[in-house]
Amino acid sequence: MTLQFEILIIAMFVSASCAVLGSFLILRTMAMMSDAISHSVLLGIVLAFFIVSSLSSPLLIVGAGLSGLLTVVLVDVVNKKKFIKKDASIGLVFPLLFSIAIIIISKYAGNVHLDIDSVLLGELAFAPFNRFVLDGTDIGPKSLYVMITLFILNSFFIAFFYKELKITTFDKSLSSTLGFRPNFLNLFLMGMVSITCVAAFDVVGSILVIAYMIIPPATAYLLTEKLSYMIVLSVVVGILSSIAGFVLANIINANIAGSISVVCGLFFLIALFLAPENGIISNFRDRVRKKWQFSESLLLVHLSNHEGQPDYDDESRIDHLNQHMLWDMRFGEKVVNLALKNGNLLVSGQNLVLTEKGREYANEIKKDTV
Amino acid sequence: MDEKYTLEITDLTVAYDNKPVLWDIDLNIPEGVLMAIVGPNGAGKTTLIKAIQGLVPTAAGRVLVSGKKYSENRGLVGYVPQRGSVDWDFPTSVVDVVKMGTYGTLGWFKRPGKKEENMALEALEKVGMLDFRDRQISKLSGGQQQRVFLARALVQNAEIYLMDEPFQGVDATTEKAIITILKDLRSQGKTLVVVHHDLQTVREYFDSVALLNVRIVASGKVENVFTTENLQATYGGRVKFLDQDLSQNAV
Numbered sequence: 121m122t123l124q125f126e127i128l129i130i131a132m133f134v135s136a137s138c139a140v141l142g143s144f145l146i147l148r149t150m151a152m153m154s155d156a157i158s159h160s161v162l163l164g165i166v167l168a169f170f171i172v173s174s175l176s177s178p179l180l181i182v183g184a185g186l187s188g189l190l191t192v193v194l195v196d197v198v199n200k201k202k203f204i205k206k207d208a209s210i211g212l213v214f215p216l217l218f219s220i221a222i223i224i225i226s227k228y229a230g231n232v233h234l235d236i237d238s239v240l241l242g243e244l245a246f247a248p249f250n251r252f253v254l255d256g257t258d259i260g261p262k263s264l265y266v267m268i269t270l271f272i273l274n275s276f277f278i279a280f281f282y283k284e285l286k287i288t289t290f291d292k293s294l295s296s297t298l299g300f301r302p303n304f305l306n307l308f309l310m311g312m313v314s315i316t317c318v319a320a321f322d323v324v325g326s327i328l329v330i331a332y333m334i335i336p337p338a339t340a341y342l343l344t345e346k347l348s349y350m351i352v353l354s355v356v357v358g359i360l361s362s363i364a365g366f367v368l369a370n371i372i373n374a375n376i377a378g379s380i381s382v383v384c385g386l387f388f389l390i391a392l393f394l395a396p397e398n399g400i401i402s403n404f405r406d407r408v409r410k411k412w413q414f415s416e417s418l419l420l421v422h423l424s425n426h427e428g429q430p431d432y433d434d435e436s437r438i439d440h441l442n443q444h445m446l447w448d449m450r451f452g453e454k455v456v457n458l459a460l461k462n463g464n465l466l467v468s469g470q471n472l473v474l475t476e477k478g479r480e481y482a483n484e485i486k487k488d489t490v
Numbered sequence: 491m492d493e494k495y496t497l498e499i500t501d502l503t504v505a506y507d508n509k510p511v512l513w514d515i516d517l518n519i520p521e522g523v524l525m526a527i528v529g530p531n532g533a534g535k536t537t538l539i540k541a542i543q544g545l546v547p548t549a550a551g552r553v554l555v556s557g558k559k560y561s562e563n564r565g566l567v568g569y570v571p572q573r574g575s576v577d578w579d580f581p582t583s584v585v586d587v588v589k590m591g592t593y594g595t596l597g598w599f600k601r602p603g604k605k606e607e608n609m610a611l612e613a614l615e616k617v618g619m620l621d622f623r624d625r626q627i628s629k630l631s632g633g634q635q636q637r638v639f640l641a642r643a644l645v646q647n648a649e650i651y652l653m654d655e656p657f658q659g660v661d662a663t664t665e666k667a668i669i670t671i672l673k674d675l676r677s678q679g680k681t682l683v684v685v686h687h688d689l690q691t692v693r694e695y696f697d698s699v700a701l702l703n704v705r706i707v708a709s710g711k712v713e714n715v716f717t718t719e720n721l722q723a724t725y726g727g728r729v730k731f732l733d734q735d736l737s738q739n740a741v
Binding site for chain 2: 147149280282283284286287289290291293294295296297298299300341344345346347349350
C-alpha cells in the first residue's frame with residue numbers, strides 16, 4: 121500500500137464509522153451534539169493524559185468517552201431549566217469544557233504533542249506515519265486499525281439495537297411504555313458517538329468529524345424514505361465524499377480534511393436540488409405542473425357548468441375566455457392548448473367544446489369538491 | 491366493594507417545581523368501560539395518562555394494573571400518545587409504524603417477522619388503512635395519522651388502552667370510524683380511557699367519565715356524573731357556555 125492510498129482508506133473508514141451513528145443523531149434532532157462532543161472530548165483526553173502521561177494509552181479513549189457523556193448529561197441538566205433551550209444549552213456547555221482543556225494544554229502541556237491546530241483541522245496526511253508494528257513487521261498505519269475496529273463496533277451497535285434505536289427515536293414515550301429504556305439507549309448512543317469522535321478527530325480533526333456525522337446522513341435523508349436505506353446510503357455518500365475530496369485535495373494541493381468537508385457539502389447541495397421527491401427542482405416542477413393542471417380543470421369545470429345553458433355560446437368563446445376566467449390571453453391560450461393536447465377539449469369554430477373525456481373529468485372534479 | 495377494578499389509582503400526585511399539576515388523584519376504573527377524561531386546558535389530562543405509565547415522575551401515589559404494580563403489568567396497557575408527539579417526517583412506512591406496537595411483546599433484540607407483519611396488516615384493515623400500508627408516513631393526513639396510531643395500539647393487544655386526544659384534528663368520518671373501533675374493543679371486554687375535549691359528544695360516545703381539574707372532581711357513569719353542577723365545579727368561570735351545552739344535551 122502506498123501512503124496516499126492508506127490515507128484514503130483511513131478517511132473512508134472514518135466516514136463510514138461516523139455516518140452509521142449520524143443518521144440517528146439527525147433523526148433525534150441532536151446533530152449539534154456531535155459538535156459539542158467532538159470538542160469536549162478533548163478535556164477527557166487531556167485529563168487522562170495527566171493521569172497516565174502517555175498519548176497512546178487506551179485510557180485516553182476512556183477519558184474521552186466519559187467527557188462526552190458528561191457533556192450529554194450537562195446539556196440535559198442545563199436544558200431542564202425552562203428558559204434555556206436545547207441549542208443554547210449545547211452552546212453553553214461545550215465551549216466551556218473545550219476551553220478548560222485548551223487552557224490546561226497551553227499552561228501545562230506545552231512540550232507535548234497536543235497541538236490545538238491539529239485538534240481542529242487534523243492532519244490526515246500524517247496519519248500513516250504512526251505505524252502498527254507486530255513482531256518487527258510493519259502491518260500498516262495504526263489509525264487504520266483503530267478506525268476499522270470502530271466501524272465494526274458501530275455497525276454491530278446499530279445492528280443489535282436497530283429496532284430499539286428506531287422506536288426510541290421515533291416515539292420515546294411509547295418505547296418507554298413497551299419496556300425499552302430510551303434514556304439508557306440515548307446514553308449508549310452518545311457514548312459510541314464520543315468514542316468515535318475521539319478516535320476520528322485524532323486523525324481528521326473535529327471539523328471533519330462533524331461534517332462526516334451530519335452531512336452524509338442529511339444527504340441520505342433527502343434521498344430515501346426508509347431508515348435502513350438511509351443508514352446504508354449515508355455510509356455510501358460518506359465514502360464517495362472521501363474519495364472525491366481526496367482527489368480534489370491532490371488536484372488543488374490543499375488540506376485533505378478541508379477538501380473532503382467541502383465535497384460533503386457539495387454532495388448535499390446536489391441532493392438538495394436533484395432529490396427525486398424532496399428536491400428543490402422536483403418540488404418546483406411539481407408546483408408548476410399542479411398550477412397548469414388546476415387551471416385546466418378550472419376551464420373544464422367552467423365549460424361543463426355552462427353546457428346546455430343558453431349562454432354557452434358566449435361562455436365558451438375562445439376570445440372571451442379572458443373575461444370569464446380573468447386570465448390574460450396568452451395564459452388562456454396555453455391552458456386551452458394543454459386541454460386540447462390532453463384530449464379534453466375540441467375547437468369548433470370560435471367555441472370550445474368538451475370531449476366525452478373532458479366532461480367526465482369535469483364531473484369527477486365536481487363530485488370530489490362537493 | 492365487589493366491583494372489579496382494572497386500574498386503581500390512589501393518591502397520585504405530580505408536581506413541577508413544587509407546583510401540583512395533579513393533586514391526590516383517586517380514580518378506580520372498572521373493567522370494560524369506555525371512559526372519557528375531560529377537563530379544561532391545563533387540568534392535567536395528558537399528565538394523568540403519562541403518570542399512570544410512569545412517563546413523568548410522580549411525587550406521591552400508586553397505580554395498580556389488574557391488582558399489580560404498573561411495572562409488572564405494563565404489557566396489559568396499550569398507549570396512544572398525542573399525534574403531535576412524534577416526528578412524522580421520520581423515514582418509515584405506515585406498516586412499519588404499526589409493527590412498532592408488537593415490539594413490546596418481542597422484547598429486546600428480537601426482530602419482527604411474518605407474524606408481526608400479518609398482525610400489522612390486519613390492524614390496518616380494521617382502521618381502513620390497508621391501502622396505505624407502504625405509504626411514507628409524512629404523506630398522511632391528520633386523520634390518517636391518527637388511524638395509524640390506533641392500528642399500532644391494536645397490535646399491542648392490550649387489556650387497557652390509554653388514549654391521548656385520539657379525535658384531535660380528525661375529520662368527521664375518521665372520528666366516527668375511531669369511535670366504532672373503540673366501542674368494538676369495549677365489547678371485547680377491553681377497558682378504554684380516553685382524553686377528550688369535546689363535551690358535546692361525551693354522552694354519545696362514552697359510558698363513563700372522569701372530570702379532572704388538577705383534582706378529580708367526579709368520576710363514574712356518564713348519567714350520574716356528567717351534570718351541570720359537576721361541570722361547573724370542573725370548568726369554573728365558563729359555565730354559561732356549558733349551561734347551553736347541557737340543556738341541548740339533556741337526557
